[in-house]
Amino acid sequence: MLKYEIFINPKLLQKLEDDIWQDDHVPAVLKIGENRYKIGLKYRGNVIRKKKKKSYTIIFQSPYLVEGAHEIHLNAEYDDISLSRNKLSLDFFNRIGVTSPHSMHVQLYMNGFFKGIYLELESFDQHLLKKRNLPDGPIIYATNYFANFSLLSPENELKSSLDEGYTIKYGVQTDLFKLEDFIKMINTSSNEEFAKEVGKILDIEKYLRWLAGVVCTQNFDGFIHNYALYLNSETNLFEITPWDYDGTWGRDLHGRKLDHDFVPISGYNTLTGRLLHIYPYRTKYKEILSSILENDFSLVTLKPIIEGQFQTIKPFIKTDPYINMDEEQFEKEKYVFLRFIMKRNSYLKKEMASL
Template identity: 25%
Template sequence: MKKWFAFFGLTLGIFSVFGIAFYLVPSQSSTFNERIELENQNEEKTQEGKNEIIDLYLDVREESLSYLYSRDRFDDNRIDGTVIIGDDTTKHQTEIRFRGNSSRGLNKKPLSLRFDKPKDFIFGGTHLNLNAMYTDPSLMREKISLDMFHDLGLLAPKTSYYNVYINGIFEGVYLSVDRIDEHMIAFTGNNPRGTLIRDQFRHNQHIANIEVSSIFNFDLNSVENKEEFLEQTTSYRNNPNWEAFMELQEWVYETEPGAEYAAEFGNYVDIPSFMDWLILHFLIADVDAFSDDYWMYLDQDDPEAKWQLIPWDKDLTFGAHYRSEVGTGNHYFAYESPVNSRFGNKLLEKFLATPEFRDMMNVRMEYLMKEVFTPNYFESKVAELSEVLLKNGEHTAEQSFILHRKNSIGEPEFEDYYKENLLDFVELRYQYLTQYLGGFGIEENHTSLDVSNVVKGETLYLTDQKGWVIGKIEVEENNSADNLSISIEQSTLSNEIDRVWTIQTSKGSLSGTLTLYYRNDTGWIGKENWYMEDTPTGDQWYMQLAEVMESSEIRTIPSYINPYSNKVVSLEILELKGTQQFLIKAQ
């Protein structure tokens, strides 16, 4: 981890040519590295727990349990119960309620367990948050996301898997995510008395009778009692330093992006950790975080301390997407979320609109993609967590799913497809981000590549100027081909995917495995729905690759399809020569 921050310091130094002295103050860097070392030591102590699913046995009186699941789901009054963890027979008194917001409306309910005193099994905390992961059929997205923040030494909640049994019935695999409070802060070696504030303006707009969605887009001088107003419109823990937060908020609101913003930002916010926090959200495509899915921390006892951001709520990441007509994250696949801010969060918008910071961010993003969070990193994470999830209690419990129908919106027989979908997201998201770093153009649904120097074993991504990957070729042989282009047009030749892919190879030929990608989303990002049914997967399982021959005959090609990734892959080596047209159609 230290070498990544050393690189970051070098990057900051490079951009001092803008006339702004960015650097890591030695004392701050030393303190930061000491914290990383302490967190690593704590992580080692809990490594055994990280690499297994912990059994949690929750006992609740039947009438209380029935009341919990039949009352208004937003009722936060707690009911009594007892908890046993693993093989330890100790019974811990607890109080239970549902947690979350929209997730309470899903079939599998997230749970909040509160204890009357600190517990070792939650690392000295008093709250155990159990996320249901119902919208994530891989059961990995939130875990991998938060692990990435830890791998960069950033402040982030810890996670652990639990097999949850309620009154002896297995009710699913849950992910515990540390409550962000003084216990979590102390565990990371930071000052537990520090300020913790969460921007909840989006949900408290009625208080000020205004329409802005972030506290950083509000004129705080327009209210008479600023501290009282912040207490009403934010979430907070401990005894916050409201004066320090007001100073940050007012500076952000009043300062325009540009040289002044760049020169003074580091007086308030820790630049390296903030930039990595921001970049990681772009890598995993979690733009919801820019509204209220983060906490801000300041060690108010240290006069040199700067604000740090703590990630929160990572269920809709790695391609999970939201559609209003469905009402929750689901199988619709998205990887093209833009590299910008949403919800009027001026803290982020102005940072991204400042050229000095944007340039630094782009350099750092490219480094993290190529050197840290590589495809191998994600393949290893998926393999590791797959081994952990083999201990899913569903496979061994005598009775399962009385309160909850199943673990997630997914189906067990498609488990490998869900994991592949997660890895496909990384592959395609990185191509989108690579196009962003090179500069977006206006041409879409068409691209052309010089393939004259391409050799066996290389992978060609056919990405248009908007960042969408039209196709992919895993090269087996290059027989003097020098250029290859691909384009997509609407077509009536297929009743399933109303498009035709045209590939043109100049001179010679190129042989390899061909993958075609089709869009299956009509979300706010603005993509078209090329699959002709309204359901996310429907009959896509029966579609395959096909080629339109010169005689207009359509030749089907043995192929493999993953509807969750919107892709079809040839199972035979194809020779690409001259002009050819391909379809995706039913068998």
């Protein structure tokens, strides 16, 4: 596991702590091995900012790019005692054909003090597109629960704007116009018009693969939050990618256990509901999900991956100052994953007939 060392003026570190909600980064230095990089550092996330172990965003300043990235995230994974749900989820999405950020665990030190085991995540931005040899295009983040592809908020109140819940990550503000038009079409077109037009705006197969991934991993928030939209400039179609998947594999984002049947096979959000109302798309979803349940979301496939992930982290568990757990307790958490996969797989196969 790589060692990341951040050196920062204690006064600037205190500045971050005095206002945990500020989004201005402060100057620091990141040392990885023998290499040193000038960076900007800030806290990231929402709930995690109130925790003792906080998450960070690192922006490379000199050099501007490091291994093709300008920005990376260091996630505390504070409420996930396995420290693994996010990484295993994103790796799973990549496996089933959904473009997702890569990640790896690192040991983080701050001014010589060990801050614990962190998950380094790629930023889903224009630099990731370039590294994956994907066409350039706008990237829009779903930043809160209003990003439900609906005219109404989750509280069933009329939204003040069609782009409420979304933020431009890469591109210009006018790039939101196409998304606004799409949301309007989703909510106001007839079934016949929707079936005719949706394939001209959305990469439907990739969306259905993403849907299958959310349904399998059971991310309750994933349908209306924790995703990004990318407008592929070659196809001129929206694609979707997952983000922040710590509330998965049998637990919610607070670390509490979830029943294996908590999220339905059809998921939920307005766009998904309309797509699955159309017979050819519902049939395609069944084909995709059936293949994933047979080949990817199974104990045969996932057990060695999960065991390998736990073996990577286990030697470092005792060293993390924020984890009050021994290796035996950590090892037990592995079986939460395995039981969930077995039960969820069986449940989804039985539910296939309801589609």
